Amino acid sequence: MPSPFDQSYYQVRVEWGVEGLARLAPADVVVVVDVLRFSSTMANIVAGGGSAELADARIWSANGAEVAAAAAETGAVVLVGGIRNAAATARAVMTLQEHRAARTAVSVIAAGERSPAGALRYAVEDQLGAGAVIAALTDLGIDHSAPDGAVAAESFRALRRALRHLIAASGSGRELVDGVASTARMADLGIRPATTAEAGELDAVDAVPVLRDGVFERFV
DSSP states (O other): OOOTTSOTTOSEEEEEHHHHHHHSOOOSEEEEEOIIIIIHHHHHHHHTTOOEEHHHHHHHOHHHHHHHHHHHHTTOEEEEEOSTTHHHHHHHHHHHHHHHTSOOOEEEEEOOEEOTTOOEEOOHHHHHHHHHHHHHHHHTTOOOBOHHHHHHHHHHHHHGGGHHHHHHHSHHHHHHHTOHHHHHHHHHTTOOOOOHHHHTSTTOOOOOEEEETTEEEEOO
16 A cells, blocks of 8 residues: 555655655655755766766765665766756756656655764755756656645745855755865875755756766766
8 A cells, every 4th residue: 555655646745865765755856955965976077078987986975876776776877956947957857757758756866964873864955956946847847746846946936045154054065075085095096076055056057967877877
């Protein structure tokens, strides 16, 4: 029997982390939102013509990479979205729906953060990133959203003028100031991490990472 929490009635669904992905009904497309740093850095990489291995991403961004890996196991098309490429992500979803010629179920998964003990923690930047993607989907007419999605989209719309400030002032944004180890791991892999300022730039990048055979590349 369907669960009251699987959001199967809705075309656009929203949840948090790998645990939330497992609660939702299966979707055709999963959009992974991990604004600091996974989504923003991946968008920059593919916009510059590059690609990135999922195995490498797990080294420097466990939260987003783990959600992407779990989503891939469901058989869904896995996209990476956020504030930096929200409109492009929505257009990619629309393209997929047009190619399928059928109503396409979309799960937007905010990765959140993990406590030292491994507990999932709410992250304001991922709430805003999920909201940005859902608002962009709504603008294209993909607007049958679960209440969770409507709340995320409207919170984004109300706060869109303060995105960069909110992200920099968030716990995750402040934590990145001291993220020497993570930055070093990325440098070892030849990756330039997106800054908190870049992560808060709405639609600065017209590119969407898609996960294919363990590699993130540009969706075309």
